Amino acid sequence: MKVAFAKPYLGHEEAQYAYDTILTSWVTQGPKVQEFEEKFAQRTGAKYATAVSNCTTALHLAMIVAGIQAGDEVICPSMSYIATANCIRYVGATPVFAEVNEDYNIDPNDVIAKITPKTKAILIVHQMGMPADIDAFKTICEQHHLQLIEDAACAIGSSYKGKPIGQHSDLVCFSFHPRKVITTGDGGMITTNRPDYDKRLKILRQHGMSVNDRARHEAKDLIFEDYEEVGYNYRMTDIQAAVGIKQLERLDWFIEQRHQTAKWYKEELNEIPHLQLPSHNEDFFTTYQSYSVLLKKGFPIERDALMRALHQRGIATRRGIVLIHQQIAYQQEFSSVALPHSEYLSNQSILLPMYVGLTQAEIQYVCNTLKEIIQTIPSFS
């Protein structure tokens, strides 16, 4: 048996939605993008949503709208995808890396310890879909007059204290890359409750243009656009948005399927000593965008050896999230950064196959294989 690590779930309906859109001949940002934004805002409970080309461009615009500039510091975790920190550097600011907790999410206490007079914002990440403790960070931001930005790339469908991620703060960025919970090929979204932010985001994503193509097209009278500031082309296409609309319709089912998979894993792997499974509760409702297990002290086989053994038996896994400050692009400047707990979690964790469409038989094969590998190690059996 061969088990893939991740796969997007795309069906005939997505193809049909894209097909129908292509035949309208409106293929770039237009009515489908607007419909997707409205439905996305509704689903997340946010007042407004702005679709963009991916989550990295969403984060870049969030930095600009939050007023982050050269010389400023933004606190974020090092245990995240590299785009989290790259977007801070795009505006000339400096990422300040904070430690994470047991749940792989940024630690509020370490954030407080890292605030300086240059700190302007905290960029929290809902890692693998697990919500960070948003209220704790809101309090810190109020006390220290900082902006809160959420990297919710993996968290469409997650909720915090009973309310969906997307409505809790003023700049929340989502990803629709195929590795995330819903996909448009590539794509991103920013939700906000502030009308001024919404307006500026929609101008910045299309070259700083004062009126969008559709408004101009539909206007009864002749209207000319102005370019109010230096903007970007970070648009989503209507073809992508059409796919996104269908994916959003499937979201509840996707989340159910992922939770079912996590339940199966838990039933099979719970008894293995020194193996820590992800935690989950209703206040921190996760999407299980990834399923990460931690090999604790006493676990009988090293992480990479386990991955290799699984690979030899047809099972694809990934190492835990690598740390940004250890990447070549960051290494030199951030050589003095010490984040022992992040390092421990990064080095000792492994991501198991997790996607919609993974069968119970496949999960059983993964779990049985893992148990067999452990049992062949003499000191353990």
Ligand SMILES: *Cc1c(COP(=O)(O)O)cnc(C)c1O
């Ligand atoms: C995937 C991911 C991103 C980047 O998303 P793109 O849509 O690929 O640009 C940013 N942050 C986190 C935490 C991610 O997981």
